[in-house]
Amino acid sequence: MTRNHKKYHKPFLMTKQQIKKLIFFRILLNCIINMKFKNIVTFCFILNCLLLQYFTKNQDSGKPSTLEDTINTSYKSSSSWFNLQFNSSYQEISENIVNENNYCRKVKNYQSIQDISLNKQKLPTEDHRYIFSDYPDHSLVHQTFSVIARPILHQKSSKTTLDPKINLFFQVNPLWHELHKMETHFLCEGQRYNHIPGSINLNFKDEIANSFRKYKEYYKGREKCFEPWKATPYTLDLSAKEQCLEFVESIKNGKRNEWMYKKARYSHNGDSVAIVSDAVANELINYYEKESPCPDNEKFIAQKYISNPLLLNGRKFDFRVFMFIISMDPLMILYRDGTLRITLEKYRKDSTNFENYLTNSHIADLYLSSVNLTENEYEEKMKDRNINFSKFEEIMKNERKVPDNWINDSFRYSIKRTMLHMVRMNLDKLLSHPRVFEFFGLDFMLDDDLNAWFIELNLSPQIGTTSKEKNKIYMKIIQDILDIEYAILYKADLDEVINKTAFQWVYDGRKTGLDRYHGLLTEECL
Structure with missing residues (x-):
């Protein structure tokens, strides 16, 4: 089987409990290694802010009533936010867009003098729907924008700055926020953006499978509420040793056409998808036992095939x-x-x-x-x-x-x-x-x-x-x-x-x- 892969960037993720223990030390170390701070005054200011965030606790002492209530809603004290601030590849120019550190000030100044025309539903009229998008002009998305909004097409062939009148960003690239800093280079007050940092994990088949597996433990003893493997086919992440070995043992024991073999990430249009026939099974057994013993250092999954x-x-x-x-x-x-x-x-x-x-x-x-x-x-x-x-x-x-x-x-x-x-x-x-x-x-x-x-x-x-x-x-x-x-x-x-x-x-x-x-x-x- 052909096993061609693109390199991927795996976001740094922590649970809420890990945040309380590790976030201060991690950010402090990042600052020191990357020499983010040029003088002691700036360093002490950031250190003070981190200490405040580290020791400030939720004043609600009651037990959370739902899973949603356990998530810290203050995004600026989340691991995802810190990851974006310190691990993203912000450049002065990305995709031929000049990342202006004073862009949000320009947006605020524009909004202070510009009246927005609203319709009967209190929605902006099409003349005041300024959408910045990298969808090509031949796409249905851009054609629709041209009828009901005022699209500002991203021309990657020439250097440009973002217009302060933009009120919505609609990008194909789900990691656009790793090239342009939120609340600095874009996504100021009065703007919205069509990607949620961290959503890329839902697109990865291995991450989704492991989320289902972890969630199964959350509902242990309450399976009637939700049984993950009755909602999605049983899936093994072949980059995890125990799961990889489970898959190899299964196909060695003859349970072969029960499985689908798929690339876990950056795979589209049926790329690297196969039913595990006898020929495929023999090739995989040889690969995982001899050429690349479990676990797989590349990203593949095995998923139970829906046979009926x-x-x-x-x-x-x-x-x-x-x-x-x-x-x-x-x-x-x-x-x-x-x-x-x-x-x-x-x-x-x-x-x-x-x-x-x-x-x-x-x-x-x-x-x-x-x-x-x-x-x-x-x-x-x-x-x-x-x-x-x-x-x-x-x-x-x-x-x-x-x-x-x-x-x-x-x-x-x-x-x-x-x-x-x-x-x-x-x-x-x-x-x-x-x-x-x-x-x-x-x-x-x-x-x-x-x-x-x-x-x-x-x-x-x-x-x-x-x-x-x-x-x-x-x-x-x-x-x-x-x-x-x-x-x-x-x-x-x-x-x-x-x-x-x-x-x-x-x-x-x-x-x-x-x-x-x-x-x-x-x-x-x-």
């Missing part, structure tokens, strides 16, 4: 749905339907051909390009790959597999519940900054018992298709994202704005008690 997938006309399919964290402080999470994505060829359990069991568009395009089709035939084949949830429910009801309202009462409930738990289990990795948000694409599958299985999460999911009908849907999604974020920024009626979209609540941190969870958690499961 629900089929549509004999073809395998999955669901692309969307999770939208509209705010981290207070935490607010929304869900939205996506589409079903169907394979081009009928499913064969013993097949290792991608077109039989993978649903992504890149695989479909490669396959159709290899056969002799007219342009119209190609478009029809691609169009047949996607259907909406209503059409799917209609098919299922006609086949008498589900009752009325099954999508809303059962399927959506299960998906939203998994989303909620995924955010909860990763709260310690996400920066609780009040002006950041993130839009995720999540993939789920159904087995023939109608159990919903989470497969993977995507940052900056592809928005746009070759279908004009679906492009209209995606343009509406983009418009809704902007309306929601501008509603938060300009303190409009957020609930009224959300009610006019197809988004649904998962979690609302503005509320108290069980009302926050919208029926997804009971008191015994907090």
